[in-house]
Structures are given as structure tokens and as C-alpha cells.
Amino acid sequence: MPKDHGIGASSKRREDERFLTGVGNYTDDINLRGQAYVHFLRSDVAHGKINKVDTSAAEAMPGVVRIFTGADFDGVGGLPCGWQVTDKHGQPMQEPAHPVLAQGKVRHVGDPIAAVVAETAAKARDAAEAIEYDIDELPAVIDMKKAVQPDAPKVHDDLESNLCYDWGFVEENKPAVDEAFEKAAHVTTLELVNNRLIANPMEPRVAVGDYARATDESTLYTTSQNPHVIRLLMGAFVLGIPEHKLRVVAPDVGGGFGTKIFHYAEEAFCTFAARALARPVKWTASRSEAFMSDAHGRDHVTKIELALDADNNFTALRTDTYANMGAYLSTFAPSVPTWLHGTLMAGNYKTPLIYVNVKAVFTNTVPVDAYRGAGRPEATFQLERVIDKAAIELGVDPIELRRKNFITEFPYETPVAVAYDTGDYHATMDKLEEIADLSGFEARRKESAARGRLRGLGVNTYIEACGIAPSNLVGQLGARAGLYESATVRVNATGSISVMTGSHSHGQGHETAFPQVVADMLGIDESMIDIVHGDTARVPMGMGTYGSRSLAVGGSAMVRATEKVINKAKKIAAHLMEASEADIELKDGQFTVAGTDKSVAWGDVTLAAYVPHNYPLEDIEPGLEETAFYDPSNFTYPSGAYACEVEVDPETGKVTIERFAAADDFGNIINPMIVDGQVHGGIGQGIGQALLEGCAYDENGQLITGSYMDYAMPRADDVPFYQVDHSCQTPCTHNPLGVKGCGEAGAIGSPPAVVNAVVNALRSGGHDLTHIDMPLSPSRVWQAMNA
Template sequence: MPKDSGIGASSKRREDVRFLTGAGNYTDDINVHGQAYVFFLRSDIAHGRLKSVDTSAAEGMPGVVKVFTGKDFEGVGGMPCGWEVTDKHGAPMQEPPHPILAQGKVRHVGDPIAAVVADSLEQARDAAEAIDVDIEELTAVIDMKAAAQDGSTLVHDDLKNNICYDWQLGETDDAKVDEVFANAAHVTTLDLVNNRLVANPMEPRVAVGEYKRGTDEYTLYTTSQNPHVIRLLMCAFVLGLPEHKVRVVAPDVGGGFGTKIFHYAEEAFCTFAAKACNRPVKWTSSRTEAFMSDAHGRDHVSKIELALDAENNFVGLRTNTYANLGAYLSTFSSSVPTWLHGTLMAGNYKTPVIQVNVKAMFTNTVPVDAYRGAGRPEATFQLERVVDKAARELGVDPIALRRQNFVTQFPYDTPVALTYDTGDYNGTMDKLEAAADLAGFAARRAQSEANGKLRGLGINCYIEACGIAPSNIVGMLGARAGLYDAATVRVNATGSISVMVGAHSHGQGHETAFPQVVADMIGIDESMVEIVHGDTSKIPFGMGTYGSRSLAVCGSAMVKATEKVIEKAKRIAAHLLEASEADIELKDGQFSVAGTDKSVAWGDVTLTAYVPHNYPLEVEPGLEETAFYDPANFTFPAGAYACEVEVDPETGQVSVEKFTAADDFGNIINPMIVDGQVHGGIGQGIGQALLENCAYDENGQLLSASYMDYAMPRADDVPFYGVDHSSQTPCTHNPLGVKGCGEAGAIGSPPAVVNAVLDALNSGGKAVDHIDMPVSPSRVWAAMNG
């Protein structure tokens, strides 16, 4: 029987009531008395030298408060990168400056040149049009491989070339890798592109900066997944402000998907300008502006080679990837193609020799950083495409080939730096085969063929590393931050609880799921527990929400803090019950003495903590505890996905007819929310596979600059999804045994879709090896007729 409350219950989301009635409080809903508006004048050319920026005409325009250019920020820090990658020769990555407003050069379409603050947005925009900018246009560096050549135009004049780093993971001895491939019975090779994407949370970014002269205090309201990280980066590296004078608030945030992790120039600008103008300053991104200023995702070009022995065992894997970082290093961009990508190349398989090579490139495009999955979808796509191709080349069943090579013994040390603590890949595949009714596929294919359509089945397995991770390890790998999280459990006198958490909820349902844990531990009603998040003035220093980490890391901190609270409450209860602390049990909100009928209620104990008349003298009054939790390892969610598509052979149109996901997320707190997370990830993965394509022309003009050309998945592009998460191997090292579920769908679905399309085409007699994403009708038709 499903539970109706606590851990494991599909509690309805309490936050929904405000969202469903128009009572949410998103950043753009916040208007501060006296606020002015900023409009950023952005470069419309991809690469150029700024010869002059004349703002004199603009300054006198109606309503203009102040006009800023790069010169106004010469003494101010630039946007920092939070992860230093060391290249394969031991050198640190090349790290160019990233000014708030362009200085010397513009490096991508959308690079901000000037900012006008005015009484109204339209006035600011009018004035921006009066700014006279003289730019000497330079050759745009767009193609990654060309950018790596000696003699290529430099994106950053002070760097030695356009290569941020040339990085390697796994086997360092090239000769050994060569030998494995030379001795292999079969080698499958694949060149592929992981298409550039735009995260596109439905809420565009917004920042409102406020400064109070009387107290010298700043407040920044911003659309962020991690307000404390923004405060730290902005204060310590950009503006040089003391953190205790700066409050960062991320209120209701309308989706993030990674792109709202990063500290953006507009946030620092609004904070800076609020003081410089002595007025609150508000910026609301238009969607068009978002396409050229939100960090993009993916954009890898890879060659992957898989070596198999005569029994079809995987014996070696080698990858060579070019990763586009765009014009500047975004906050975590350097970590994505390396530690979030190379480390996942083992996948679910016990391949003994793996070598991963990554060249990260600067180009004249929008910076690229983490987008849902961040590196792990890129790894999974390469691996699962090459495994599928190998199965086709060898004429073996793609599921059998995968099963044969699965890791089955845990813990398992991969050749690429990870230790998988637990998993059951065969068990999860069993769940998939049943849930997806793979036995019925042949009949469904026959039906499709009778209707003139080709039908294909695509299988995919994935593993991801979530809940990033022990701070000491990530520190060695180059992270410039700790990756713990924090929670404060504040019990009020009458027994209700406020939990202040470092994680941020922007769709994940923390306000509902987190209380389920605390309430379950104490045995009180969920409604007694409330989550507070998103405001640095209220919450302890936590690292926010990304990388499917909220429950595994922040949830663990919350459990630890709750345990401390319970422990202290037991001491108080023992005093009230005149018993030994060791004999006190807590169940259903009642403290009782073991083996007796003596008990005292939760509320009586909490009241005693704050009205300590009859109270143990050695115990401090009050009931509030904080815990910081630094995980011992990543968590390793894994799964197996099946996609069935129909292809219209006349037009190349692909339709997803059936999609089934079997995931192992370990223990689950709220199954309804977990299902929803998987659905959303699959929707985005189908989008990447079939529709979404962020494209530049050779001059660096963004071709997909609005929803007119960037194809977002719509309701009629996707089917109902089947989701099974009954395969559960709990995480071995966090107190809840949870692994994280936010990114799985986006990681696991693109290869399944593409594998399905290729299966369909091959079933129709078209020997097509590969089609790059998005697998658009045009590309399918070209492949069929190529």
C-alpha cells in the first residue's frame, strides 16, 4: 500500500496553491519603490575590436539616469570561473578575463557593450540606440576544430591559442591503448555531434539591485538556483563587497535546468549600479536577449572508438572530443567537459581500458556551461551510440550486448576515476523489458508497417554521478568551492518547525518533499514543517541546487540537523519523564520510556525547550540545530530506457510513439515528484534528440535566436511516458539512501531516441549508421536518400 504521508508518500505539493492562483512571487513580480530600468546595448557582431563607445548623446536623452561602459568597470573584477582544470601536461587552463561590460573587444553576439539606466525601459532603450559604437570587425572564430589550428584568429589576444585546455583522463599510455585496439577482434568507430542547446527555463532571467545608503547594505533579487553562491562570487571576486552587507534573494524561480546556477554580469551590474545611481535598478531579460546571454549547453564534437574481443566483451574505449566553451569561461563551464563528462565514459560497463581526450575551445559564441545533465548526457550519448552501432555491426541483440558487459560487482572502481558504490543494472534492465513490453514490439512494428510507417526500438543505459561530492576530492580536481550543503532545523515553541536549507527549489518540490523527511523522523504531521530557502539572510551557507544534489546532499544535512534536534529533545523528555535518556523512544510524535506507558508529547517537549522552568540545568534552552553535510562520494543513479518511434518514409518525420524509463534512484521520498522529474527530463531529451538546435552561421550570427527558429518540444511532440523506479539499490553512503533524479531523463533519453530512429531506418532497408541530433525530418530524409 502506498503511504499517505512521510517518506515514500506522494504528498501533493503545497507550493502549487500559490502557483495555481497567480500568487507566486517571481523576481519580475518584485518592484522596488523608485526603481530604474537598465537596457544593455549588446553587440550584434560576433568578434570585433571596440574603437570607441560614445555615450554623450545618450546621456542627455529623456529619463536617462546614467550610462555605463566597460570603462566604468576597469577597477572592478570580472566574472569568475569556479573550477580550474589542469591540462594533461600539468599546466593550468588558460583563463581569460570576463568583464561585466566589454573592454577592448566584443567576443560574441550579445556581448554587452554599454548599459543605460533610465526611468523607464523604453527610455533606456531609446538612449541605447543613441550610443555611437565604432567596432572594427574581426574574423569570427566559430568552428571548434578550425579554432584549434595554429594561426587561427584568437578570441582572446593575450592567450597563446584558443585552446582553454587539452585534458586527458584514464589510461595515459597511448601505446597501451593502441595495443588494445590493434589486438581487438572488432572496433566500432563513430563521429558525432552533441548539439548545442539553450536551456530555456520558461522564466527569463531577472535581476533587481537595491542599495541602502543609510546602512550601506545591498539587496539583489535574482533568478538563481543558488543565492549563496552568487553572493560569494559577486562579493569576493567581482565587486569586492563584504558578504554581511549583501543579501541575495532568489524567490520563486521559474525553472533553471543549470542555466541559473551561474553568476551573470547582469546580476553584478544591477548591484553595482544601484549604488552608483542611488536608485534600485531592475533588469528583465526578454526571450530574445536570453538566447544571446544565458549560458548555452552541450556543443561537443566527438570521435569515439570501442574495441571488442572475439566474445564481444568491451576491451577498450577511446574518445577524442572538442568541447565548445564559447567566448568566456562561465562559472562552472570548465568542469563540464572534464570531470562531469570524462568520468562517466565507463557507463554501466566493465571496459578495462579507457582513454578520454578533451580539447576545450574558445569561440565567438555565447559561453557554454552546465545544462541539465551537464557532461553526463554528452558521455552517455557517445557511449550508447557506439555500443548500439557495435551491436548492429556484429549482428547481436543490443540488450544482450549491454548485459554481457554490465558491471555486476560493487563497489566498482572505473578506469576513469569513479567508484560506483551500488547498482543492479541487470535488475533495472529486467524492469525495463517488462515495463516497456518489449515482447510486444514485433506486433507493434507490424502494425506501423501496415500503416506505411517504419517503426524502430531504441535502447539506452545510463549511469550518472550526482550529489557532487566530497569537497576534498573536488578540491583536488580543481573546484574552487566546497560542495557540501547545510540545513538549520528551527523548532518553534509550539512544535512547528522551520527548516532553513541551502538547496533552492525552482520546480523540484522541496517545499513538499523535504518536510516529508523531517515529519517522518519525528512522527508529526507534514504540515507542521516548513522549508525556508532562497534568501541568504535567512538560510545557512549552502551551495544550492544543481547536479541532482538537493536531497542527497542538502537533504542529508537536514537529516543530520534533525537527528541533533531529536537527540536534544530526548534529553529534555528524559528530564520530564524522570527517566534515563537511553530509555527514551520517539514514535509518532510521542517520547516514551521504553517498556512503560509513560510518555510526553512532542509539543510539550518543544514548549519546555523554550519555557525551561522544569528543565535539565546542563542543557541549553531552545531547540535549533544546524548541520553541514559533505558527502563521502558521488551517488550513482542508473537506468535503462526504451524508445519506440515511427518514421514517415515519405517525409522523414519522426514521432515518438512510446517511451519507457526504468530508473534506479535508490530510496524515494515522494514518488509523484520523482515521476515528474523523470517526465521533464525525458521531454527535454526528446527535444534535444529531435527538435532543438542552437546554430550559428560562419559569421557568428545566431540563427536560432527566438522560438521562431529554436524548436521547443510541445505537448504534441511527445507521448505519455512510462516510468518505473521499482529497481532500488539505496545509496550506501548518505543517510536517506537517495541518489538524485533530476537529470536522469535528460541523460537517458537522447540516445534511446536516436537509436530508435536508426533501428527504424535499418528495418526499412536503409543502412544508415548515424544521424546527428536534432534528428529533424530534413536530416532523416537526407540520410534515407543519401
């Protein structure tokens, strides 16, 4: 029987009630008395020198409060980068300034030039159109390989070049890797593009700045995955406001997928302007603005080589990647193609020698940073594609080639600096073969052929490093932050509980799943526990939600704080029952003295903590509230095997996803319903990347895909029902819940399955090809068939 409460139960989501009845509280639903509205005038050229910005005519427009330009931010800090990568020569990356409003130059379409504050949003927009500005358009650099040529125009005149860093990993291994390639029995080489994507959470970004003159306190309401990170970055590096005078609130947030991690100019602007004007200032992005100002994702160009011996054992792997940073360094951008990508290149395989080279490049495009999976999808895609190509070249079964090279003993130290604690890759592949009914594929292929369709099967595995991350490790790797998480468990006198967590829920269902854990530990009803998140004034310092870390890191902090609560509650119970603390047991919300029939209820103990008439005041303080900070000792390593079946219409090149199956190992599971949903969503985004989505710039840096008219978001009729399974569970060995995280797996594991399937389909139709770059649009597939 499935559990009906606590850990392992598919408890229905309590947040659904407000979302389904229209009473959620998203940032754009917040309106403060006396608020003014901002409209940003944004650059319509990719690269240019600002000669003049004349706001005088616009200032005279009705309802205009004030217009700000880059000059208003002289002496104000720029937007900081939170991660410093060291290049292969031991030198720090090139790190350009990133002003809140453009100063001197504009560097991408969408770069903000001026900000109009007016009484209404419409008046702000009208006035922005009246700003007279003169920009000399300069040649733009868009293509990464051209950008690093010596004669390329420079995005930042004060930097030596457009090369942010040239990173080698592990640099000392390179000679041994090169030697292994010379000795290889077979080498498979693949050049590919990991297409640039736009995260597109359905809620556009919003910022509302507020300022209280009486207390000199600033408040920012913002669409963020990590309000404390925004408070730290904006307060310390941009505006110089100490933490105790700055509150950041991220209320209901309508999806994040990475792009709401970062600190953005609009947040700093609204906070700054609210102080300058002493009134609330609100900005709501249009979707078009989101396309040209939200950090983009992916955008790698890679050459990968796989060396095999005569028995088809992988002997070495070598990659050469260009990674687009865009025009400025977004908050965590440098870490994505390096530490979130290079460290994953071993995948599920015991390849002994690996060398990864990444050149990060500035271009006149929107900054690029983490998007669901962040570096790990890029690693998985190239690895799983080159393995499929090797199987084709060697004439072997692609699943057998993978199985032959699977890591089977744990813990396993990879040659790329991480140690997998647990996993069972054969088990997830076995489960996949079962749930995807791979043995029935040939019959389905015949049936498709009878209808004139080419059917293909694509299979791959993935591994990810998540539960980000041990602070001492990421500090060595260049992170300018710690990556612990916090929790306060506040038990009230009547026994109800508020759990303050530093992680943030923007669709993941923390309000439901987290109480399941605490309820399980205390043996009380889930409904007695509420989760508080997203407000720096109510929650201890936490690092937020990304990298599938909320349960593995934030949940662990919650467990530690609850353990402290239990320890103290047992002391109180022992006093109440005049027993030894060592004899106290807690079960189903009752404290008992072992071996006796004495008991006191949870509520008796919590009441005694706050009404301490009969209480061991000489030993312990009144009250029952505990805080814990948890810093993990390792990443967690979810893994799995995915299968996709497609049909290709040979007349049009249109690809249809017929079946999709995912067998994941997430370790222990708290709420299976929510986990299913996370995987579904990740697969949906992965299919979007594989078939539909691609952010395009023209050679002048104009954003071609600037709205939903041009950027193909997956719709309901682009995807099938998915078959998902997470019954293979090798619990994480180093966190108290044994959990690994499930938020990004679907987006990491699915793109190679789709592309492998399409290549397989086309080869079955006699087309001798081994790769097509994503997105596999009908025109690309048709052209590949007819090349």
C-alpha cells in the same frame, strides 16, 4: 497500499496553491520603491574591436539616469571561473578575463557594450538605440576545429591560442588503451556531434539590485539556483563587497536546468549600479536576450572507438572530443567536459581500459556551461550510440551485447576514477523489457508497416554521478568551492518547525518533499514544517541546487540536523519524565520511557525548551535549533534503462515518438509523484535534443536561432505519454536517506534511445546507415534516407 504521509508518500505539492492562483513571487514580480530600469546595448557582431562608444546623445534622452560602459568597470573585478582544469601536461587551463561590460573588444553576439539606466524600461531601451558606437568587425571563429588551427583569429589576444586546455584522462592509461586497440578482435568507430542547446527555463533571467545607504548593505534579487554561490563570487571576486554587507535572494524561480547556476554580468551590474546611484536598479531579460546571454549547453564534437574481443567483451574505449567553451569561461564551464564527462565514460559496463581526450576551445559564441545532466548526457550519448553501432556491425542483439558487458558486482572501481557503490543493471533492464512490452514490438512494427511507416526500437542504459559532491575530491580536481550542503532545523516553542536549507527549489518541490523527511523522523504532521530557502540572510551558507544534489546532499544535512534536534529533545524529555535519557523513545510525536506508560508530547518538550522553568539548565542550553553541514563521501550513481519506439514517415522523414519507457534506479524515494514528474520533464528535454533543438550560428557568428521562431522547443504534440518506473531500488550506501537523485536522469538517458530507434527504423526499411546527428529533423532524416 501507497503511503499517505511521510517518506514514500505522493504528498500533493503545497507550492502549487500559490502558483495556480497567480500569487507566486518570481523576481520580475518584485518592484522596489524608486527603482530604475536597465537596458543593455549588446554587440550585434561576433568579434570586433571597439573604437568608440559615444553615449552623449543618449544621455540627453528623456528619463535617462546614467549610462555605463566598460570604462566604468576599470578596477572592478571580472566574472570569475569557479573551476580550474589542469591539462595533460600538468599546466593550468588558459583563463581569460571576463569584464562585466565589454572592454576593448566584443567577443560574441550579445556581449554587453553599455548599460542604460532610466526611469522606465521603455526609456532605457529608447536611449540604448541612441548610443553611437563604432566597432571594427574582426573575423570570427565559430567552428572548434578551425579555432585551434595555428592561423585562426584569436578570441582573446592575450592568450596563446583558442585552446583552453587539452585534457587527457587517465593520461597514464593511454599506452595500455592503445595497445588494447591493437589487439582487439573488433573495433567500432563513431563520429558524432552532441548538439548545442539552449536551456530555456520559461522564466527569463531577472536581477534587481538594491542598496541601503544607512547600513552600507547591498541586496540582489536574482533568478538563481544558488544564491550563496552568487554572493560568494560576486562579493569576493567582482565587486569587493564582504558577505555581511551583501544579501542575495532567489525567490520563486521559474526553472533553471543549470543555466541559472552561474554568476552573470547583469547580476553584478545591477548590484554595482544600485550602489553607484543609491537607488534600486532592475533588469528583466527578454527571451531574445536570454538566447544570446544565458549560458548554452552541450556542443561537443566527438570521435569514439570501442574495442571488443572475439567474445564481444568490451576491452577498451577511446574518445577524442572537442568541447566548446564559447567566448568566456562561464562559472563551471571547464568542469563539464572533463570531470562531469570523462568520469562517466565507463557507463554501466566493465570496460577495463578507457582513455578520454578533451580539447576545450574558445569561439566567438555565447559561453557554454552546464545544462541538465552537464557532461553526463554527452558521455552517455556517445557510449550508447557506439554500442548500438557495434551490435549492428557484429550482427548481435544490442540488449544482449549490453547485458554481456554489465557491471554486476559492487562496489565497482571504474578505470575513470569513480567507485559505484550500488546498482543492478540487469534488474532495470528486466523491468524495462516488461514495462516497454518489448516482446510486442515486432507485432507493432508490422502494424506500422501496414500503414506505410517504418517503426524502430531503441534501447540504452545510463549511469550518472550526482549528489555533487565530496569537497575534498572536487578540490583535488580543480573546484574552487566546496560542495557540502547545510540545513538548520529551527523548532519553535509550539512545536512548528522552519527548516532552512542551502539547496534551492525552482520546480523540484522541496517545500513538499523535504518536510516529508523531517515529519517521518519526528512522527509529526508534515503541515507543521515549512522549508525556507533562497535567501542568504535567512539560510546558512549552502551551495545550492544542481547535479541532482538537493536531496542526496541537502536532504542529508537536514537529516543530520534533525538527529541533533532529536538528541537534545530526548534529553529534555528525560528530564521532564525523570527518566534516563537512554530509555527515551520517540514515536508518532510522543516521547516515552521504554517499558513504562510514561510519555510527553512533542509540543511539551518544545515548549519546555523555550519556557525552561523545569529544565536541566546545568546540562543543556534552552532552545531547540540545530544546524548541520553535510559533505558526502562519494557521488551517488543513479542508473537505468530506457526504450523508445518511433515511427518514421519514409515520404517526409518525420519522426514520431510512439512509445517511451524508463526504468530507473534512484535508490530510496521520498515522493514518487514528484520523482515521476522529474523523469517526465527530463525525457521531454531529451526528446527535444534528439528531434528538435539545435542552436545554430552562421560562419560569421550570427545567432540563427535567436528566438522561439527559430529554436524548436518541444510542444505537447511532439511527445507521448511516458511509461516510467522506479521500483528497482538499490539504496545509496553512504548517505543517511539511501537516495541517489532523479533530476537529470531523463535528460541523460533519453537522447540515445531516440536516435537508436530512428536508426533501427531506417535500417528496417533497407537504409544502410548507422548514425544521424541530432536533431533528427525531417530534413536530416530524409537526406539520410536519400543519400
